[in-house]
Amino acid sequence: MLSIYLIGKGGMSVHMTARERVLLQALLANEQGLTLQELADVASVSVRTIQRDLPSLAKVAANHQLSLHRGHFLVLEGASTYKLALKEKLQTINAGDFTSDERVGLLLALLLDANEPVKLFALAKELNVTPATVGSDLTKAAEWLEQFGIKLIRKRGYGIAVKGTETNIRQAMSAILSENLTEEAFYEAVYSGQMQNEVASRLLHFVDLETIRLVQSTIQRVKEKHFDDMADQSFIALVVHATLAIERIKQGEQIRMDAGQLEALHKEDSLPVAQELAEALAQTFQITIPEAEIGYLVMHLRGARIGHIQGEPFEQSNAELAGRLKQFIAGMEQDLSVSLAEPSLFQGLLAHLKPALYRVRQGMKIHNPLLEKVKADYAALFAVTAKQASEAFAPLKLPEEEIGFLTLHFGAALERRKRSVSLSALVVCSSGIGSAKMLASRIRQEFPEISSITNASLFDLDKYDPANFDLFISTVKVETNNRQALRVSPMLTADEASLIKANIDELLNEQTITAAPTIRTNVEEKRSFADIKRMASFIDSFLQSVRLVAVDGLLAGIRVYCDILEEEGALSEAKQVYDALLARERLGGIGIPGTGLALFHTRLNEIKRPVFVFLDLKTEAQVASMADGNERIKRAILMLAPEALAEQELAFMSFVSILLIGSDDETALFYQGREREITQFLEQKCREFMISYINEGVDQS
Secondary structure, three states: OOOEEEEOHHHOEEEEOHHHHHHHHHHHHOOOOEOHHHHHHHHOOOHHHHHHHHHHHHHHHHOOOOEEEEOOOEEEEOOHHHHHHHHHHHHHOOOOOOOHHHHHHHHHHHHHHOOOOEOHHHHHHHHOOOHHHHHHHHHHHHHHHHOOOOEEEEEOOOEEEEEOOHHHHHHHHHHHHHHHOOHHHHHHHHHHOOOOOHHHHHHHHHOOHHHHHHHHHHHHHHHHHHOOOEOHHHHHHHHHHHHHHHHHHHOOOOOOOOHHHHHHHOOOOOHHHHHHHHHHHHHHHOOOOOHHHHHHHHHHHHHOOEOOOOOOOHHHHOHHHHHHHHHHHHHHHHHHOOOOOOHHHHHHHHHHHHHHHHHHHOOOOOOOOOHHHHHHHOHHHHHHHHHHHHHHOOOOOOOHHHHHHHHHHHHHHHHHHHHHOOEEEEEEEOOOHHHHHHHHHHHHHHOOOEEEEEEEEHHHHHHOOHHHOOEEEEOOOOEEOOEEOEEOOOOOOHHHHHHHHHHHHHHHHHOOOOOOOOOOOOOOOOEEHHHHHHHHHHHHHHHHHOEEEEEOOHHHHHHHHHHHHHHOOOEOOHHHHHHHHHHHHHHOOOEEOOOOEEEEEEEEOOEOOOEEEEEEEEEEEEEEEOOOOEEEEEEEEEEEEEOOOOHHHHHHHHHHHHHOOOOHHHHHHHHHOOHHHHHHHHHHHHHHHHHHHHHOOEEOO
């Protein structure tokens, strides 16, 4: 087995194995130190193995002017400049000795790229390990391939090969590269041609670097026109996907897509961008890109983490996920015993989950570089999030990477919740104001949510009523008006801080935040009178369209009402709008879970003004649910809007769709309310939206 050699102090070569490299990186990342058990967990070995490695670790440290301090915690000590130098060397070494996970990644790349079976000894030679080690790695590789529907075949005398469709093999290749090709490694490959990361370098062996550079520059031109704010990792994933597609097309490999899925993707707003992208790539490489490849480009664009997609349909942003999201947040509130009914959390999850769930459904890999840190720093919250997500999104199974992102959303919401409250505290000290101020200073440092602190001596306590303060804290045992003070020391120990925190959490839990989700816009943008007039006109047109109509059957009722809307001038091509509404159900469910309502919605150029109509069915109908399965419905809602909408008009339509999954009373109103009751409710909500819109500022110039 090959080893790594670092050049240490005085130019001397320092021998180091892959495990020692992992251990040193862990110690550098945790300056407070790690226990033997924690190091063993990092390296996936026993504590005894770590103990055997300690002398060699100390030797490497000494050769870089650092020392390994051994106590309850193992700490790497020394000047920060030397730590940084070692960290950089560990990141840039050309490693001939890989970790188990790195070997599995390289092994998968070799097998997926091979056109014929590969012998075991050839793989062992390629990875510089024994055949027995390769055998163990193959077991892990087989498990990883299963998620893509690919089988690993191992036969004596035949060799080792993978079996799967071109689509599955392409997805697996893309996943391996995306997992290992960081932003830094990608930059090195595209711009400098010098790959410092050996694993990423070897994984790129089945794509030509010149090809990946040409793909990157071609996509970059289209990106600047249509999706300039795409996240870096999503951009890399798109480049990797397109590069693999071009390489495989050149080799004569053809990817296939179900005709129904392809037809549905052709109705996506991102189709024109995907077609433009395919045409640009075809011109760059002088090849023909088939329709199925364009379909997969549409999937990548829809699944990308784009801050704002121009022309993104309101129905895909909100109603599709509304039922599941409402259940998800409610479950988190119950498990955490807190209220999370804040607009920013709802909207943030809505914007995040749309592309994320799409990627999961399509088998597209999600890369989360923060996963391990999130699991370590927010272990309890991660566990609760995983539990509630598995229930809310069942039977769809979210990977840990996605659970990590959701955990960050809830973690941020909990922090905002603390900052949003303004608590007051009465601080009493027996030895006078001086020590009380010392304690007050410590409290401010520990608890920023306590914005007002009143200091008092024990003898001045009769001047204050503790009932007027959220917290009553004292350095001596004191009780007044049947309220016991929290007793702490002037320096506030960790245990005492925990006591105060518990009381703050209890106070927060008693508070109920009832604000409904609303659409927030850029508060720095001032509204002109023209903007306000346009928005008022749009909302008025929307309210004028609200009706409750009795129909005999679901589909027949929709078709007839589309004809009526055409006669009234609300749309120009009734059949085209009707077909688009039915296509939405095939693309994703339209039944709102647990409400008895279905939302048929679309945006087209043929629609001239907003429409919001309730069709009251004579008998119940069954439709595909926005969760999985089917829903029995009694009312269908037609929600139509023109294709060309201003940003705030689009925000308003999103606002309306969220109303459909509001409180139980509001949902009941939409399910069984009369036309007048529904209209009055919508008028009130529209007034609230308009007030919020105007209050952001008016530019009178």
